[in-house]
Amino acid sequence: MPVEAPPGDAQELEDTTEVATLGLEHQAERAKARQGFLLGLPTIVYLLIFFVAPLGFVVAYSFATRTSTGRTELRDFNLDAYARLGDDIIMTVAWRSLWMAVLATLICLVLAYPLAYFISTRSPAVRNMLLVAVMIPFWSNFLIRTYAWRVLLDSDGLVTQGLELLGLGDGRILFTSNAVILGLVYGYLPFMVLPLYAAIERVDWSLVEGARDLYASGWAAFRRVVWPLSRPGVIAGSMLVFVPSFGAYVTPAILGGNKEGLLGSYIVLQFLSARNGPVGSAVSVVVLGVMLVSTLIYFRAGGKNL
């Protein structure tokens, strides 16, 4: 430093400027964070009131006490409700729900993969048209569409009559587990098609050519290249079908007739008819847990890029 520099003065000025800048910087950062929080606030409040709080109630209820009159009281927290989860009836219902969800997911996968493959290999114009077609069912209400199946599956409905004409079936589809599976597959098929399409469409076609060039038959090229590379879509689609199928309520209620109860209707039964809030809550918590674990598996498997 030159000796002629005014002693102290300049140095001091420099220091204060630096300190001031540092402070401003922190203030600016804090203001920015506050701004982001304020922007998110309405939604955060909404979610707290209508999502987090009810969820908390469910969890709390599952440890609560049921009085002899069937009221749920938030005292003497215990694990009684969870102890009941091993009951035969609950296990039967749970296994049936799991089986139905797995079956619906597999059927969706088998139906959706060829369709998604077909769509993703069309020209862009045709592709968009077909994608819109896949999404058309969403334009009308899920409940209404499910009721429509009731008409079709009725003993004198179109589907039943048609099957009978072909010599298939005995005219009893509605209010069976087949009807529930059919309803689930129908309702959730688009959720399988769309992620599969997104995944297959992303596969680089030159890789297939590369495989064919390296002596792979068409089938081998699919099995070794397209299928593994579209796996994120398979996982995403399966999640999107499995999770809502596992806890389905509307479809089994309308098409299954509740003769063979599933978890969704069992929970409703506990709350409304059996007046056993704690057991209903405990089952809900477990179902939530299963879904959470499935979702974690999905993220672990690299499905986050969807």
Add this chain to the structure above:
Amino acid sequence: MNGTTNGQGPAVELAGVVKRFGDRSGTEVTAVDHIDLTITDGEFFSLLGPSGCGKTTTLRMVAGLELPTAGSIRIHGEEMGLRPPNKRPVNTVFQSYALFPHMTVAANVGFGLEMRKVPASERKDLIDWAIDLVEMGSMAHRKPTQLSGGQQQRVALARALVNRPEVLLLDEPLGALDLKLRQQMQFELKNLQREVGITFVYVTHDQEEAVTMSDRIGVMHEGRLLQVDTPEAIYERPTTRFVADFIGQTNFLEATVASGEEVVLANGDRLRLSSDQPAGSSVAVTVRPERLTVHRRGEAPTDRHCVEGRVETVTYLGNAVVYGIGVDWMHLEVRCPATLAGDRRDVGDDVTVSFEPDHAAVVTG
């Protein structure tokens, strides 16, 4: 066994091969227009041309990734016809490499062997051989995304060569590499080809690449094969204006054919040059800039052909000087080895440009 031939006849033989692509509106584009071509065993053959000239389509037809509209494609005498790519004795190195991203380098290289059901014990040795061949031994367990462009290129090469194809097809394999790496790979590719003795068919739009590596070059333009010859002949004796212009820089002197042995330049000068064009047809005489010499006016030797002109531009390139010379009926470019500044012609100098008739060629088109 699938994917081999009995080895008779030339490596690749195309006869009257046509490929038309039709679009939805019914208009047809002829990508490849009646190509006849014979590539001999062990040759490094390049298909050279600007983008869209049909060279890649031609290669893809040999690979079976595209089917010809008409014509015959034979490999070692065997008609490939509509044979699917997996049943042809060729392998391709793709421009994008097309490495399988979900497999390791070793699995990529072993893919073709696996598909051909080569026993696992043999497979391992072959994979090691191929990976060593391209000096990627330490990377065998990496995924392609963990490799640089040049390394991916080597893996793509190993993946094809490990199958010992009868013909290796390369579709602009160096296109994605930077200049320095590209030059190094050109050298390595040529050595590799000599080492393995496999017929290479190499597609490129880079004339320098084609000239340095190839035994022979086929120049393509608008779906047609214009000239097939050694790099030297293509450079020194082009037969069409397009070929002369595409390979390196050149001067065109407009001319008319006088007879089979003589052409008349636009200024009336007669030049003894043979041509297969009928008398009276208009052609051009092409002379490379480095085949021209600049002299002070009147100092040109009499045994060379001379044209008088004036220096319009002088460009110093370090190792060479390029003169732009205005002749009253055209403009010539002359490239001379760099001389010291005192020995250079200046803008405005009256000069004589000379060349040996041997260094000129008659081109059509």
